[in-house]
Amino acid sequence: MTGETLYPRLEPLLAQVQKPIQYVGGELNAQVKPWDDVAVHWALMYPDAYEVGLPNQGLMILYEVLNERPDALAERTYAVWPDLAGLMREAGVGQFTVDSHRAVADFDLLGVSFATELGYTNLLEALDLAGVPIHAVDRDETHPVVVAGGHAAFNPEPVADFVDCAVLGDGEQAVGDITDVVKAWKEQGRPGGRVELLARLARVDGVYVPRFYAVSYGPDGAIASVARTRDDVPARVGKRTVMDLDEWPYPKTPLVPLAESVHERMSVEIFRGCTRGCRFCQAGMITRPVRERTITGIGSMVDQGLKATGYQEVGLLSLSSADHSEIGQLAKELADRYEGTNTGLSLPSTRVDAFNVTLANELSRNGRRSGLTFAPEGGSERIRRVINKTVSKEDLVRTVTTAYANGWTQVKLYFMCGLPTETDEDVLEIAELATEVIRAGREASGRKDIRCTVSIGGFVPKPHTPFQWAAQASAETIDNRLRLLRAAINSDRRIGRSIGMRYHDGKPGVIEGLLSRGDRRVGRVIERVWRDGGKFDGWSEHFSFDRWTAAATEELAAFGVDLDWFTTRERTEDEILPWDHLDSGLDKEWLWEDWQEALNEEEVSDCRWTPCYDCGVCPTNGTEIQIGPTGRSLLPLTVV
Amino acid sequence: MARQPDGPPPPPTVQKLRLRYTKRGPLRFASHRDLARALERALRRAQVPMAFSAGFSPHPKISYVGAAPTGAASEAEYLEIGVTRPCDPEAVRLALDAALPPGIDVVECVAAQEGTGGLAERIDASVWRLELPGVEPAELGSALAAFLAKDVVEVARRTKSGMRDVDARAAVAAATAGGEPGCGMMTVVVRQVTPAVRPDDVVAALAAVADLRPPSPPRAVREAQGRLDDTGTVADPLGPDRLASTHCQGERATV
Numbered sequence: 001m002t003g004e005t006l007y008p009r010l011e012p013l014l015a016q017v018q019k020p021i022q023y024v025g026g027e028l029n030a031q032v033k034p035w036d037d038v039a040v041h042w043a044l045m046y047p048d049a050y051e052v053g054l055p056n057q058g059l060m061i062l063y064e065v066l067n068e069r070p071d072a073l074a075e076r077t078y079a080v081w082p083d084l085a086g087l088m089r090e091a092g093v094g095q096f097t098v099d100s101h102r103a104v105a106d107f108d109l110l111g112v113s114f115a116t117e118l119g120y121t122n123l124l125e126a127l128d129l130a131g132v133p134i135h136a137v138d139r140d141e142t143h144p145v146v147v148a149g150g151h152a153a154f155n156p157e158p159v160a161d162f163v164d165c166a167v168l169g170d171g172e173q174a175v176g177d178i179t180d181v182v183k184a185w186k187e188q189g190r191p192g193g194r195v196e197l198l199a200r201l202a203r204v205d206g207v208y209v210p211r212f213y214a215v216s217y218g219p220d221g222a223i224a225s226v227a228r229t230r231d232d233v234p235a236r237v238g239k240r241t242v243m244d245l246d247e248w249p250y251p252k253t254p255l256v257p258l259a260e261s262v263h264e265r266m267s268v269e270i271f272r273g274c275t276r277g278c279r280f281c282q283a284g285m286i287t288r289p290v291r292e293r294t295i296t297g298i299g300s301m302v303d304q305g306l307k308a309t310g311y312q313e314v315g316l317l318s319l320s321s322a323d324h325s326e327i328g329q330l331a332k333e334l335a336d337r338y339e340g341t342n343t344g345l346s347l348p349s350t351r352v353d354a355f356n357v358t359l360a361n362e363l364s365r366n367g368r369r370s371g372l373t374f375a376p377e378g379g380s381e382r383i384r385r386v387i388n389k390t391v392s393k394e395d396l397v398r399t400v401t402t403a404y405a406n407g408w409t410q411v412k413l414y415f416m417c418g419l420p421t422e423t424d425e426d427v428l429e430i431a432e433l434a435t436e437v438i439r440a441g442r443e444a445s446g447r448k449d450i451r452c453t454v455s456i457g458g459f460v461p462k463p464h465t466p467f468q469w470a471a472q473a474s475a476e477t478i479d480n481r482l483r484l485l486r487a488a489i490n491s492d493r494r495i496g497r498s499i500g501m502r503y504h505d506g507k508p509g510v511i512e513g514l515l516s517r518g519d520r521r522v523g524r525v526i527e528r529v530w531r532d533g534g535k536f537d538g539w540s541e542h543f544s545f546d547r548w549t550a551a552a553t554e555e556l557a558a559f560g561v562d563l564d565w566f567t568t569r570e571r572t573e574d575e576i577l578p579w580d581h582l583d584s585g586l587d588k589e590w591l592w593e594d595w596q597e598a599l600n601e602e603e604v605s606d607c608r609w610t611p612c613y614d615c616g617v618c619p620t621n622g623t624e625i626q627i628g629p630t631g632r633s634l635l636p637l638t639v640v
Numbered sequence: 641m642a643r644q645p646d647g648p649p650p651p652p653t654v655q656k657l658r659l660r661y662t663k664r665g666p667l668r669f670a671s672h673r674d675l676a677r678a679l680e681r682a683l684r685r686a687q688v689p690m691a692f693s694a695g696f697s698p699h700p701k702i703s704y705v706g707a708a709p710t711g712a713a714s715e716a717e718y719l720e721i722g723v724t725r726p727c728d729p730e731a732v733r734l735a736l737d738a739a740l741p742p743g744i745d746v747v748e749c750v751a752a753q754e755g756t757g758g759l760a761e762r763i764d765a766s767v768w769r770l771e772l773p774g775v776e777p778a779e780l781g782s783a784l785a786a787f788l789a790k791d792v793v794e795v796a797r798r799t800k801s802g803m804r805d806v807d808a809r810a811a812v813a814a815a816t817a818g819g820e821p822g823c824g825m826m827t828v829v830v831r832q833v834t835p836a837v838r839p840d841d842v843v844a845a846l847a848a849v850a851d852l853r854p855p856s857p858p859r860a861v862r863e864a865q866g867r868l869d870d871t872g873t874v875a876d877p878l879g880p881d882r883l884a885s886t887h888c889q890g891e892r893a894t895v
Contacts, residue, residue: 007666012773014669015711015857021674024666026741028681256681258667258674258741310681310739342698367645368696 003035022050025098028256047119075099095130114152117515160210169239206240265313274319282462313344375414379430404441418473431488458509466594478506519578587616653722656752667743672707682739691722714862753884765868774855780824783850808845811837
């Protein structure tokens with residue numbers, strides 16, 4: 001019977017695996033609806049472990065939005081660890097949802113949210129465990145429609161063979177439109193089978209169906225053309241943008257797991273989009289324009305969410321939270337509201353300026369001040385101009401020193417290594433900065449126990465950014481620069497002992513680079529890696545660089561390209577990029593100009609403060625930035 | 641100079657409440673840490689006036705007594721909380737039960753009575769019911785008899801520091817077997833000793849003495865906890881508080 005629970009067969013297996021609680025569901029605010037009461041059934045997957053996937057905001061939002069519809073239900077599924085996957089294969093138990101333990105294969109749709117490309121192998125594993133053919137062309141109308149979403153879906157070409165469609169941009173409204181199409185098709189008796197359903201979906205705004213687009217390649221290995229194979233689908237697929245976030249206050253009742261997760265707090269998204277224009281940042285580019293929630297909208301989400309969850313901490317999320325037009329007032333009034341209630345408030349601090357310290361002080365008014373995070377991203381002023389994240393060294397040191405003087409004892413500084421035009425010297429300046437920060441901080445705070453942690457990630461060029469044409473730095477280059485930096489930090493022990501350095505080797509970044517800017521040919525590599533046992537690629541204990549490079553060498557040879565061709569090769573202006581037919585709203589010419597300006601170390605200003613329509617998003621999509629201030633304020637909550 | 645929280649110290653505990661709660665259904669797979677997190681959040685949602693420790697990271701005053709292992713269900717888990725104003729135990733029970741996920745059910749709540757002693761001292765044994773699907777009652781009965789006839793039955797147990805041998809026999813105060821065709825059942829009274837002997841260890845011991853190997857993992861339910869008396873009965877650990885409260889009914893506010 002469809003929609004039947006697999007739990008009785010799963011339960012004996014759970015007694016034999018690590019952390020079984022992650023598979024049983026029953027989270028606070030989870031929803032279970034009778035199967036036969038609705039027309040359309042969605043399984044929503046986060047393709048990583050439960051502890052990482054459960055707190056994902058995107059999935060939580062869609063789960064609520066869909067379950068609010070009387071004609072649909074949504075249940076969640078996550079990547080299953082190898083210990084349970086092995087037992088499931090032995091016992092013939094398929095990939096299941098955690099809510100009702102229904103077989104994923106029974107659902108009409110499987111929505112998969114790709115925050116990172118490293119989840120691709122987990123999708124193949126889940127499809128295979130579900131008994132769903134991994135190749136889209138092998139599925140018939142009894143199989144779920146596999147829908148990719150999330151930021152990585154802005155270049156779904158590497159998984160084009162495995163997904164049926166991809167949704168570009170915000171999902172809140174798109175999932176509703178997709179539900180309507182599937183419902184109508186089912187009610188009409190599934191006319192034209194799966195192909196007709198996909199053709200109808202391809203006409204939904206923001207939905208890309210890869211099978212209706214043919215890609216050909218030239219003798220140099222680059223794409224020669226991308227052409228649609230039916231004239232009733234769009235030549236270019238645009239993205240979805242939700243306007244007026246106050247009308248979409250999701251999640252209203254955030255899920256609270258019993259199991260431990262990576263975020264033991266509630267998150268409230270205070271705005272979407274970012275106009276800072278940091279050239280490395282894909283999120284900032286593809287989520288334009290900026291749309292703020294109002295101070296009162298945020299206030300009620302915090303209030304309702306805390307009541308619904310019992311969480312002790314609230315994070316005010318966005319890509320650059322201090323930029324909210326009412327942030328100062330918001331911080332003060334939230335701190336007033338929750339004073340004396342043991343409720344923590346936090347801001348993911350990214351921008352390096354004194355205002356951020358003021359905000360953090362306000363939010364931690366009577367709480368512990370331990371760590372504060374800043375993200376200068378580049379070690380030298382020169383490289384910070386290249387990436388358009390301009391802050392002078394003096395301002396940086398002054399800001400961090402202010403934090404120490406205000407009782408913060410640990411400051412974390414985020415940097416990237418391997419940025420375009422970067423030299424060893426740019427990276428070595430990180431050591432000078434950290435040294436000055438500690439020296440000035442000790443003086444300002446009068447304490448010896450302050451610490452500075454330098455956290456460094458390898459830069460991966462991403463589609464739909466000015467750096468989409470850039471040559472990615474090789475793993476050797478990154479590893480070598482990080483070695484030099486470590487030596488420089490350790491050269492003065494009196495200071496160096498107060499500086500921590502956290503980094504990963506450059507290898508996983510190379511594979512992320514392959515998957516980020518890959519085309520359909522890379523799908524062969526992903527499949528090969530999965531067949532050779534690859535999954536959980538975001539986990540260092542599971543990731544195998546050798547398995548990826550071997551698969552890339554063997555699978556790409558027939559096409560005359562290789563791993564380096566996709567990663568360390570700089571693209572030219574006229575090259576057709578694999579995602580050119582997918583429209584993030586950004587004008588390709590503007591991106592190219594911005595890339596040239598980056599190479600000339602020129603900055604670009606923020607359209608939040610200076611009107612500018614050059615990037616093309618607002619004119620293309622008919623959108624506008626939505627910011628305050630609204631002039632409203634938060635009233636104290638009535639005492640219950 | 642390190643910062644100190646401004647203002648007065650947190651309000652003191654004025655009343656202690658003792659609760660019995662369950663771990664039922666799929667929630668048997670919750671670990672002790674999972675349960676503790678769920679309980680702390682539920683106490684906030686239920687707006688129980690919890691007492692907190694002082695300092696920059698105040699913790700609610702909760703003492704857990706024992707904890708059934710991950711995978712084992714329980715009808716009898718206990719904890720004690722401190723509150724800052726007197727509460728009606730039944731109102732707390734209802735509010736907390738409503739705030740907890742189904743399966744973690746608060747079945748009793750009593751106010752700790754002065755002079756009746758600590759909760760932990762009233763618990764030194766557990767009554768476990770074990771279901772063994774695929775094991776015939778007769779087979780189970782003879783294996784259990786072989787086990788009880790021994791003085792010592794050592795089983796290997798995986799611990800954080802590697803495998804170690806545990807005597808599963810000495811901790812077992814009493815055991816009976818029964819069940820129905822196709823599913824053996826036994827009730828075992830186990831003393832809470834160190835190192836702890838878990839239901840799994842008793843099942844492993846049956847394999848050691850009688851080569852009984854259940855085809856699928858046994859299901860264990862802790863039916864009761866308390867002090868084991870000379871007659872082999874496990875006493876209700878909340879009994880003394882309940883008894884004392886009938887003699888002195890204080891004035892109670894609601895939650």
